[in-house]
Amino acid sequence: MRLRTALLATTLMAAAPVAANATIITGPYVDLGAGYNLVQTQHGRYANDPVARQSSSSTLRHHDGFTGFGSFGWGFGNGLRAEVEGVYNYSEINHRSGVPNTTSGSDQSYGGLVNALYDIDLKQFGVDIPVTPFVGVGVGYLWQHYNPTTTTYINNGGTTRLGGTTGSFAYQGIVGAAFDVPNVPGLQITAQYRMIGQAFTDGSFSHTSYGPTGRRTGNVNFDDRFNHQFILGLRYAFNTAPPPPPPAPVVVPPAPTPARxxxxxxxxxxxxxxxxxxxxxxxxxxxxxxxxxxxxxxxxxxxxxxxxxxxxxxxxxxxxxxxxxxxxxxxxxxxxxxxxxxxxxxxxxxxxxxxxxxxxxxxxxxxxxxxxx
Missing domain, CATH: 3.30.1330.60 (OmpA-like domain)
Structure with missing residues (x-):
């Protein structure tokens, strides 16, 4: 439900009617944005589970989260852009599957990506409005950190605490639209959806368990992680000074009758x-x-x-x-x-x-x- 509502909001923002010419960026620009971060349920394999008394598999369910990024880029004047981006993601964790338990904690990721994007000039299709849709892809490296995330089992009082930090390859897909701010050349409001994926290696994280069999430690292996993000932002392009006005028409001496x-x-x-x-x-x-x-x-x-x-x-x-x-x-x-x-x-x-x-x-x-x- 949260994913469907956020997608609808982004779609409505991209479809809002406006009236003026859209901006295709030429030269340097900066971009800042923040928004909602929704993490897909993660599947993990735990070694030395205190309840199963052996390795086990379960899932972590995420709740609310947020994201923020800043980037510096260059527009080539033909719709293509390239940029370097720094990003921070945060998400709460509120459930682990399996026997009845209570789970609380959070995680965060941070790092950088290099993005290639393309602005779609709607004037090519006869549409003359100040909206520029765009799509893009990016690759980079993110560090994933699990703040202490504790699971307490109701049946026997056993406890598992997940933690650790690891870096991994990251990738993303981007779709959105930029809206020109009237009377402020170069300034745009952006609305976009991003999907960021991370691929973890085995043994990336650790856990400590306390249960009937005593204290145990082991590794936790997670499948790929996917963040769905819905972001509002501001972008400013520097080379957008209006062109000089055309020369004034040649002044014709007054005639006894109006000019034809x-x-x-x-x-x-x-x-x-x-x-x-x-x-x-x-x-x-x-x-x-x-x-x-x-x-x-x-x-x-x-x-x-x-x-x-x-x-x-x-x-x-x-x-x-x-x-x-x-x-x-x-x-x-x-x-x-x-x-x-x-x-x-x-x-x-x-x-x-x-x-x-x-x-x-x-x-x-x-x-x-x-x-x-």
Whole structure:
């Protein structure tokens, strides 16, 4: 039940609706997180059990726990990230199977892992929201320590105390989503699920037993350990300063009549309107009411750089130019222009305002033209 509830909470957080562009990390970043740690029931083999008077097998059941981690990483700008992580896990132990008994104790693990992750850019699928799903895997080394965990047998009063520390190979799988914090470039809230596994060697831990046959000591061998973790965190990427604004359009000397053509400029790979762009659209909408206008033509363009090179980039830029034209159309409608008076077109990289060489980010070519006919 606890596992199902935590999975549902993580799913709901990842599906929450939002509205803006998502961040793909380029350069260094730091990541901190903490959350709930649920350890699967462990199977162990005990030597010199005081009740069975021989080696025995039983399971340890875990209760509540928590986890925390900190990491430093690097984003390569194409969705791939690599990071080094330090982690701490804690879990309570409240039951051991077998004859009637009472069990109490806890354990903890700590160490480091190296992770490889991939951020999924939803803009590739036509989804323009400030959420970045991600998946990842990691390998490393963790030390597992059992704080004194005592089992008292009700039938004969025998007692077993488990303890010890050992290090082992560890691995993990990661799935989650990052949510951009509005008006704070580089800062993201993360929600994620992690599964950490550890493989122990035989004789990794020890126990001391007191029972009818006296005091005994022996080793405890555990099968692989699995931690299921549900984590909230904060991530900050350092190289996320907003791009410089495009050059101001050339000032045209005042004319006796309102201008018939208006230019709206966009940031690279963006289709949302800046504050200045909204002012220009408002001017065009107002001008359309003061002059005889039968039709408003809205044409979208891009420069010849692209998030995806080659023919795929040309197709992407064509779609981007249409999205820019649609953004301007929606703003014109909000400013009172009838929707049936507006025609939109997307031309992608065609008809540049400023001729450039290939794959050049030219701000004046990232535009929408509003033409009043």
């Amino acid at each position: 053509t208006y230019l709206v400029f966009f940031d690279w790979d963006r289709s949302d309107l800046t504050a200045r762009a909204r002012e220009i659209v408002a001017e065009a909408a107002q001008a359309s009411t003061h002059v005889q206008t039968t039709r408003i033509e809205v044409n979208g363009y891009t420069d010849n750089s692209a998030a995806h090179p080659g023919p795929r980039g040309e197709k992407y830029n064509l779609g981007l130019s249409i999205r820019r034209a649609n953004s301007v159309k929606a703003e014109l409608i909000r400013d009172g222009v009838p929707a049936n008076a507006i025609d939109i077109h997307g031309y992608g990289e065609q008809h540049p305002l400023v001729p450039t060489g290939p794959n050049t980010r030219e701000p004046q070519n990232r535009r929408v033209e509003i033409i009043l006919h």
